[in-house]
Amino acid sequence: MRRLRSNPDGSNKHQRVRRVAGSALVTFALVLAAACGGSTLDPEYVQSANNPNGVSGGGTPGDVTGSGDTPADAGPDAGDSGTGDSGGGASIPGVKSASCDGFKNQKGITDKQILLGNSSDISGPVPGLFTAAQQGTKAYIAYFNATTSICGRKLALTTLDSRTDAGADQQAYTKLCESVFAAVGSMSAFDSGGAATAQRCGLPDIRTAAVTATRNACSTCFGAQATGAREFSNAIPDFFVKHYKAASQKAAFLYLNAGASAENAVTQQKIETRRGMKFVYSSGIDVAEFNYGPYVQQMKSKGVRWVQFIGGYQQGVRLAQAMQSANFKPDVKFFDPTVYDAGFVRSGGSAVEGSITFTNFTPFEESQPEINLYKRWLQQVAPGAAPTFFGLFAWSATKLFVAQSLSLGGKLTRSSLVASVRGVRDWKADGAHGPMDVGGKHSPSCVRFLQLRGGKWVPLKGTAYVCHGAGKA
Known part of the structure; x- marks a missing residue:
């Protein structure tokens, strides 16, 4: 693979990268990985991964940031007793609980509980980087324990800190292999470390997301x-060719030279070109660059009408402000989903008004039953914490574990669970997000669009997901 580095004038230099992600929504994790590897990335920028709505407070429960040697028992909440079904009945719509006949205790499973594990980046160069993933996991376990059980067993959670380090990830998964039944909701910027360990011991690892090719290749690991x-949703270029045809023929692509952003920029531009867009300018921007004026002048001189940017929301604000200062007003300002953040709106002001982004999950501003459930139980385990992308998909990962375990009933084992998850090709977490090909490990093709109007993100051209398949570069 190549890392494409460009100067403002469009000239290119090539460097090697070893980290890949097929979803633009996960690209950010890889940008973080590059930051932790010695770049000068703004700490405020990387911190936004865990707090995309700009809400502070709440802290982190002590059992999340601890050593993880003691399981964190997310017990029932008296305020929401749910069904109270202790016999194994599913609380998940559409999931039929199998018979518990033949159910056996095994590693991580006792007469009373099923012990799960989560290893996420909690400490390291950016403290609390993926705390939201552990919070989302704990939130679902708390909800589940208050509503039902798996063949009479409640869930318990051991939390470990992968410390934004591949070696720590490997060490954590060595511990999990020896003590828990399965891992759920884990998230690490350097997740290659524990991939071989998880596969070797047959540990089911249903993650928030896999961000390296090595983890994605692990046969027992899923996101x-x-x-x-090198995959990207066809629906994105199709949307702009259909609704902004003239602008799409005078397009520019700018991206942050960090992590896999450059590689994803190459992939996305190839697929967008193949779907009918025409680019007249493309350039990478170094992480330490603060003057975006030259890039804006290049776009003005080339008659650009459609601008796409991949990077952190702070860099997105910087670009938008540079365009405003130069009185450059393209028809479309299209940003990576990391701009779905209160910080982008607050710091960008009028410069970011009209910005467009996309998402493959239900926006947190909207009322959707599963999203509401996640937000409510998040407050049970981490009062004051903001809902996040990583937290939601950790919730989804834990929910997927429960759904598959209930459907297996008495046949539940590590190997049967892995085989069952491998067959999941259309996971939506009861409408919390678009369909995910979890078992096939393909990037999501279904997206919907949001536009910033009056300082608020609102649906653009409807709320339905648009699904046109995923292109491959």
């Missing part, structure tokens, strides 16, 4: 936010 190398 609730599915990813595939």
Whole structure:
């Protein structure tokens, strides 16, 4: 693979990269990985991954940031007793609980509980990087324990810290292999470390997302936010060719030179060109670059009408402000989904008004039963915490574990669970997000669009997901 580095004038230099992600929504995790590897990325930028709505407070429960040697028992909440079914009945619509006949205790399973594990980046260069993933996992376990059980067993959680380090990820998964039945909701910017360990011991690892090719290749590892190398949704260029045809023929692509952003820029531009868009300018921007004026002048001189940017929301604001200062007003300002953040709106002001982004999950501003459930139980385990992309997909990963376990009933084992998840090709978490090909490990093709109007993100051209398949570069 090549890392494409460009100067403002469009000239290119090539460098190697080893990290890939097939979903633009996971690209951010790889940008973070590059930041932790020694770049000068703004700490405020990387911190936004865990707090996309700009809400602070709530902290992190002590059992999340601890060593993880003691399971964190997310017990029932008296305020929401749910069904109270202790016999194994599913609380998940559309999931039929299998008979518990033949159910056996095994590694991580006792007469009373099923012990799960989560290893996420909690400490390291960016403290609390993926705390939201552990919070989302704990939230679902708390909800589940208050509503039902799996063949009479409640769920318990051991939390470990992968410390934004591949070696720590490997060490964590060595511990999990020896003690828990399965891992759920894990998220690490350097997740290659524990891939071989998980596969070797047969540990089911239903993650928030896999962000390296090595983790995605692990036969027992899956992401609730599915990813595939060099894939991108066809619906995105199709949308702009249909609704902004003239602008799409005078397009520019700018991207942050960090992590896999450059590689994803190459992939996306190839697929967008194949679907009918025409690019007249493309350039990478170094992480330490603060003057975006030259890039804006290049776009003005080339008559650009459609601008796409991949990077953190702070860099997106910087670009939007540079365009405003130069009185450059393209028809379309299209940003990576990381701009779905209160910080982008607050710091960008009038410069970011009219910005467009896309998502493959239900926006948190909207009322949707599963999203509402996640937000409510998040407050039970982490009062004051903001709902996030990573938290939602950790919730989804834990929900997927429960759904598959209930459907297996008495046949539940590590190997049967892996085989069952491998067959999941259309996972929506009861409408919380678009369909995910979890078992096939392909990037999601279904997206919907949002536009910033009056300082608020609102649906653009409807709320339905648009599904045109995923292109491969």
